[in-house]
Amino acid sequence: QVQLVQSGAEVKKPGASVKVSCKASGYTFTSYDINWVRQATGQGLEWMGWMNPNSGNTGYAQKFQGRVTMTRNTSISTAYMELSSLRSEDTAVYYCARAAYYDILTGYYNYWGQGTLVTVSS
Amino acid sequence: SSELTQDPAVSVALGQTVRITCQGDSLRSYYASWYQQKPGQAPVLVIYGKNNRPSGIPDRFSGSSSGNTASLTITGAQAEDEADYYCNSRDSSGNPLDWVFGGGTKLTVL
Numbered sequence: 001q002v003q004l005v006q007s008g009a010e011v012k013k014p015g016a017s018v019k020v021s022c023k024a025s026g027y028t029f030t031s032y033d034i035n036w037v038r039q040a041t042g043q044g045l046e047w048m049g050w051m052n053p054n055s056g057n058t059g060y061a062q063k064f065q066g067r068v069t070m071t072r073n074t075s076i077s078t079a080y081m082e083l084s085s086l087r088s089e090d091t092a093v094y095y096c097a098r099a100a101y102y103d104i105l106t107g108y109y110n111y112w113g114q115g116t117l118v119t120v121s122s
Numbered sequence: 123s124s125e126l127t128q129d130p131a132v133s134v135a136l137g138q139t140v141r142i143t144c145q146g147d148s149l150r151s152y153y154a155s156w157y158q159q160k161p162g163q164a165p166v167l168v169i170y171g172k173n174n175r176p177s178g179i180p181d182r183f184s185g186s187s188s189g190n191t192a193s194l195t196i197t198g199a200q201a202e203d204e205a206d207y208y209c210n211s212r213d214s215s216g217n218p219l220d221w222v223f224g225g226g227t228k229l230t231v232l
Contacts, residue, residue, distance in 0.1 A: 035221065044226040045157075045165065045208050050219055059219050095164060099221075106171035107212050107221070108155035112164040 002026040004096050004113035011119045017084040020116045022096030029077035030054040033099040035109065036070065036081045040092040050099065051079060086120045093117050124148040124215045126224035128208075133230040134199045142194045144209030144224045151214040154192035156185060159206045159226075168207075169194055196229075204231040 007021040022034060036048040049060035051070040058070045069082045079096055094116045097109035126146035134140035144154055153172055157165035167176050169185035182197045192211075196203055207227045213220040 033219070037223070044206075045159075045210075045223045047210075047221045047223055050221070059217050061220070102171045102174065105151070106153045106155070106174075108167055108170035109157070109165070109210070110167050110170075110176060112166075115164055 002098070002111045004098060004111055006094075006096060006113040006116045009117040009119070011121065012086050014087055014120055014122055016086050016120075017082060018086060018118050019080055019082040020094050020096075020118070022079040022081070022113050024077045024079070024098070027098075029072075030074060034070075034072070034079040035097045035099050036068075037095045037097055037109075038092040039095070039115075040089075043092075046092075048081070048094075053079060083118075086118075088120050091118065091120045124213045124222050126154075126209055126211065126222055128224040128227045130225070131228045131230070133232055134196070135232050136201060137198055139195065139197045140199055140229065142196075142207050142227045142229065144192045144194075145190055146211070146222070146224070147190060148211045148214040148222060149187065149190050149192050152212045153187060154185070154209045154211045156183075156192075156194045157208045157210065158203075159208065165208060199229075199231050201231050204229055 003025045005023045030053045033050050035050045051058045053072045072079045096113040098111040101107050155170040156168050158168045159165040168183050173185045184195045186193045209224040213222045
C-alpha cells in the first residue's frame with residue numbers, strides 16, 4: 001500500500017533552517033510529483049510547492065521563493081523540504097502529498113504524509 | 123497566483139443535505155478536488171474532478187462545477203461528516219503545475 005512517512009517534530013530558533021523528509025513506499029517514487037503543504041494551528045492549508053522526483057524540477061509558491069528548497073534522493077525514495085530563515089510565523093504542521101492527474105483538467109492529492117510539526121521559538 | 127474562496131462555516135441538520143462552495147478564476151480552467159480534515163489528522167481526498175470519489179468514500183459525497191464555482195454536496199449528512207473541508211485546484215494564473223487551496227469551510231452537523 002502507498003505510504004508517505006515523514007520525519008519527526010522539530011524545534012528551531014528564529015533564523016535557523018529546517019529540513020523535513022518524506023519517505024515514499026508502495027509505488028514507483030519517480031512516477032508522481034510530491035507537493036508540500038503547511039497548516040498553522042487553527043488555520044487553513046497553504047500550498048508551498050511541488051517537485052518532480054524523476055527530473056528534480058521544482059516550483060514554489062511566490063510567498064516562499066528564496067526560502068524553500070525541495071529535493072529528493074531517488075535511491076531511498078525520499079523527498080525533502082528545507083525552509084530557511086525561519087520566523088515564528090513558520091510554526092506549522094508541514095505535509096507532503098502525492099499529486100496525481102486524472103486528466104489534463106484534474107489534479108488531486110490522493111496520499112498524504114502524517115505531517116511534521118515545526119515549532120519556531122526563541 | 124489565484125485564490126479560491128470558501129464560506130468559513132456551514133451547518134446542517136443530521137440527515138439533511140448541505141452544499142459547500144468554492145469560487146475562483148482557476149475553476150474556469152481546472153476542476154477542483156475536495157478534502158475532508160478532522161482535528162489532528164491529515165486531509166483526506168473525498169472528491170476529485172468532475173465528480174469522482176476515491177475508493178472508500180461514501181456515495182453521499184458528490185461534486186459539481188459551473189463557471190468559476192465548484193461545489194461539494196453531502197446528501198444525508200452524518201455526524202461523522204463534521205469536519206473542515208478544503209477545495210484545491212491547479213493554478214491557472216501562472217505555472218500550471220502550481221496549485222492553490224481555498225481557505226476551508228468548517229462543517230457542523232446539528
